[in-house]
Amino acid sequence: xxxxxxxxxxxxxATTGKLGMWLFIIMDGLSFGGLLIGGAALRAxxxxxxxxxxxxxxxxxxxxxxxxxCTSFTMVMALNSLEKGSQSGLKKYLALTMAGGLVFLGIQxxxxxxxxxxxxxxxxxxxAAVFYxxxxxxxxxxxxxxxxxxxxxxxxxxxxxxxxxxxxVEILGIFWHFVDLIWIFVFTVIYLI
Amino acid sequence: MxxxxxxxxxxxxxxSTDHKVIAKQFLWLGLFFLAFGGFQALLIRWQLxxxxxxxxxxxxxxxxxxxxxxxxxxxxxxxxxxxxIMIFWAITPMLIGAFGNFIIPLQIGAPDMAFPRLxxxxxxxxxxxxxxxxxxxxxxxxxxxxxxxxxxxxxTPVGGIAGEGQTLWxxxxxxxxxxxxxxxxNYIITVVRMRAPGMTYFKMPLSVWGLWLTSIMNAIFVPIIxxxxxxxxxxxxxxxxFFIAGGLATVEGGDPLLYQHVFWIFGHPEVYILILPVWGIxxxxxxxxxxxxxxxxxxxxxxxxxxxxxxxxxxxxxxxxTGMSPLLGKAFMFLTLLISIPSSIFFLxxxxxxxxxxxxxxxxxxxxxxxxxxxxxxxxxxxxxATVTSDIYLxxxxxxxGHFHYTMAASVLFGGLAAIYFWFPKMFNKKMNPLLGxxxxxxxxxxLNYVFFNMMVTGYxxxxxxxxxxxxxxxxxxxxDLNISITTFAIILGFSQLIFAYNFINSIINGEKAxxxxxxxxxxxxxxxxxxxxxxxxxxxxxxxxxxxxxxPAVKDRDWIAQSEPMPT
Numbered sequence: 001x002x003x004x005x006x007x008x009x010x011x012x013x014a015t016t017g018k019l020g021m022w023l024f025i026i027m028d029g030l031s032f033g034g035l036l037i038g039g040a041a042l043r044a045x046x047x048x049x050x051x052x053x054x055x056x057x058x059x060x061x062x063x064x065x066x067x068x069x070c071t072s073f074t075m076v077m078a079l080n081s082l083e084k085g086s087q088s089g090l091k092k093y094l095a096l097t098m099a100g101g102l103v104f105l106g107i108q109x110x111x112x113x114x115x116x117x118x119x120x121x122x123x124x125x126x127x128a129a130v131f132y133x134x135x136x137x138x139x140x141x142x143x144x145x146x147x148x149x150x151x152x153x154x155x156x157x158x159x160x161x162x163x164x165x166x167x168x169v170e171i172l173g174i175f176w177h178f179v180d181l182i183w184i185f186v187f188t189v190i191y192l193i
Numbered sequence: 194m195x196x197x198x199x200x201x202x203x204x205x206x207x208x209s210t211d212h213k214v215i216a217k218q219f220l221w222l223g224l225f226f227l228a229f230g231g232f233q234a235l236l237i238r239w240q241l242x243x244x245x246x247x248x249x250x251x252x253x254x255x256x257x258x259x260x261x262x263x264x265x266x267x268x269x270x271x272x273x274x275x276x277x278i279m280i281f282w283a284i285t286p287m288l289i290g291a292f293g294n295f296i297i298p299l300q301i302g303a304p305d306m307a308f309p310r311l312x313x314x315x316x317x318x319x320x321x322x323x324x325x326x327x328x329x330x331x332x333x334x335x336x337x338x339x340x341x342x343x344x345x346x347x348x349t350p351v352g353g354i355a356g357e358g359q360t361l362w363x364x365x366x367x368x369x370x371x372x373x374x375x376x377x378x379n380y381i382i383t384v385v386r387m388r389a390p391g392m393t394y395f396k397m398p399l400s401v402w403g404l405w406l407t408s409i410m411n412a413i414f415v416p417i418i419x420x421x422x423x424x425x426x427x428x429x430x431x432x433x434x435f436f437i438a439g440g441l442a443t444v445e446g447g448d449p450l451l452y453q454h455v456f457w458i459f460g461h462p463e464v465y466i467l468i469l470p471v472w473g474i475x476x477x478x479x480x481x482x483x484x485x486x487x488x489x490x491x492x493x494x495x496x497x498x499x500x501x502x503x504x505x506x507x508x509x510x511x512x513x514x515t516g517m518s519p520l521l522g523k524a525f526m527f528l529t530l531l532i533s534i535p536s537s538i539f540f541l542x543x544x545x546x547x548x549x550x551x552x553x554x555x556x557x558x559x560x561x562x563x564x565x566x567x568x569x570x571x572x573x574x575x576x577x578x579a580t581v582t583s584d585i586y587l588x589x590x591x592x593x594x595g596h597f598h599y600t601m602a603a604s605v606l607f608g609g610l611a612a613i614y615f616w617f618p619k620m621f622n623k624k625m626n627p628l629l630g631x632x633x634x635x636x637x638x639x640x641l642n643y644v645f646f647n648m649m650v651t652g653y654x655x656x657x658x659x660x661x662x663x664x665x666x667x668x669x670x671x672x673x674d675l676n677i678s679i680t681t682f683a684i685i686l687g688f689s690q691l692i693f694a695y696n697f698i699n700s701i702i703n704g705e706k707a708x709x710x711x712x713x714x715x716x717x718x719x720x721x722x723x724x725x726x727x728x729x730x731x732x733x734x735x736x737x738x739x740x741x742x743x744x745x746p747a748v749k750d751r752d753w754i755a756q757s758e759p760m761p762t
């Protein structure tokens with residue numbers, strides 16, 4: 001093929017899988033956008049809206065937020081270890097990230113459990129409905145993320161990834177960072193303001 | 194992907210990752226639901242022409258209803274499921290699922306989709322969605338009955354229509370949306386990444402442009418309706434009240450209008466999602482059968498892009514009668530009417546392609562020209578719905594039904610049929626009977642126009658779109674004969690599709706073997722000898738020419754040159 005006919009690719013060296021994940025994240029972000037903007041629209045027209053601080057345990061969820069941000073850091077470390085050729089580092093940091101995700105989910109379930117005991121259920125008020133719909137949708141993302149990490153961890157255990165073949169770990173990282181990032185929005189909109 | 198596995202029946206025909214097999218799976222699914230949804234339309238028409246009279250034997254009334262009598266509840270289920278099935282289970286799998294899968298990799302010179310396994314999962318998710326949808330018919334209270342738009346409170350458990358049909362409807366639609374999104378990722382990335390050397394964006398055939406833009410719109414708007422459907426599902430299952438307000442609600446703050454906004458933010462682009470592949474396919478077919486380059490192909494592509502952008506900011510024109518502020522109404526009216534500019538431009542380009550062309554009236558060409566006619570009429574009648582003043586009168590009448598059947602049903606049906614007639618030789622390596630194809634066109638075209646044009650007339654006379662029994666209203670008495678004649682023509686239209694069904698199935702079984710390039714078309718898929726193996730091209734083609742190089746004077750002794758042949762100098 002002559003040079004002149006070669007196609008210029010605006011996405012450079014990014015692998016096809018990575019582009020696919022980015023596109024998925026844009027779509028997923030639009031779904032979250034739909035939920036958050038829908039919630040905001042309901043809030044704008046609702047006759048009354050509670051102060052979230054009166055209902056929710058902000059310090060506990062604040063800790064949860066901090067935890068999730070830490071798992072983003074461990075995810076970066078996992079990729080970093082792999083790039084340096086450290087298989088044990090990769091596995092250690094992936095396991096840590098997964099554990100962080102599991103603790104996050106555990107705290108969320110604990111939170112839900114106490115709300116339900118206190119009678120704060122989805123049909124209590126429009127605020128409760130928005131709260132459960134949005135946080136549960138995010139929680140399902142964390143759960144998928146944890147399962148996703150488990151799959152990659154399994155493959156890492158088989159020695160599937162090397163310093164030159166980091167693609168799958170990077171793609172996992174994109175998804176996990178997205179789940180963290182979107183939580184910052186959810187936390188702000190649902191818990192803080 | 195180049196490695197060759199021993200293929201079992203299962204991995205070759207059922208859980209195949211080959212885009213050509215998945216395309217056929219989608220095609221069969223779409224055709225099944227097209228027949229299913231089309232038949233429901235005949236039942237609806239029967240009720241409008243002969244209210245509360247037993248259905249005749251040829252509409253199988255006794256099979257569905259006791260004594261062949263349709264109740265208002267049955268009628269609600271019919272028009273709801275007709276709309277849902279035709280849009281999401283017939284048109285979407287046929288045009289986007291089948292032809293998107295089949296055409297995109299072949300026309301851009303790719304070995305397969307970017308994510309073949311995701312492609313397979315996309316089909317099986319759609320299959321699961323179909324089972325959920327069909328299962329809802331088995332519920333004691335029947336399938337969903339809140340209209341294809343499923344506005345609350347019709348679709349909510351309090352004050353809505355009884356039964357869990359609506360819940361399964363919501364679930365099935367969420368699954369179908371998921372399938373569409375997997376397809377969208379695949380199509381977009383395939384076009385971005387897997388074009389053959391030399392295949393620049395403007396050298397892509399216009400069919401690929403249409404399908405690609407459709408996928409981009411799917412990727413943007415389906416996630417939004419998915420969020421809305423999840424909220425509706427929560428309202429129906431765990432007792433939230435997002436869309437319930439007023440006397441029906443037990444907590445304050447729910448808003449049924451929010452659903453309408455979310456629905457139409459997706460729903461209006463959905464119209465273009467369905468029609469864009471047809472625009473692309475028609476632009477291409479007109480060029481092939483006029484033996485001329487597509488007139489203003491670049492401009493057509495740019496116009497389609499413009500419409501993608503505009504279509505996302507016009508959803509409010511579905512909601513003029515919801516008490517919208519007149520200023521907002523005016524803004525939406527202005528933006529909606531703006532769409533007629535790019536539409537007119539590429540419409541003119543179609544006529545420009547035909548102008549002084551060497552026209553070949555093969556069946557695909559007839560159907561493509563049919564699209565010009567029906568889309569032209571549908572587009573022009575859209576202006577009345579876009580304008581606030583006339584829409585307030587026409588809103589929710591049969592005029593709207595006639596209008597969107599012209600644009601979405603007739604155009605898309607003809608576009609899909611044109612595509613089937615055109616790519617059938619490449620898909621099945623057999624010829625279809627051209628005479629039956631031409632007869633099929635005329636017995637579809639004439640009754641179809643009679644039906645949809647006169648639907649608009651009845652709407653202008655004031656007939657409401659979801660009316661169960663028009664004979665109950667005195668002011669509709671003068672059009673009862675018209676309703677009867679529409680139904681007669683609808684039945685002719687419905688049953689004349691049997692010609693197509695016969696031709697399609699008979700050609701697959703007994704058809705003559707087709708040559709590699711029966712239409713003398715120049716896009717890449719026609720350079721391949723059938724049956725095309727898994728992996729498509731033996732060597733990746735290099736693209737030298739544009740997609741519509743016909744009658745180029747530089748080419749001697751024939752009127753076309755393949756995209757992968759260097760132009761003689």
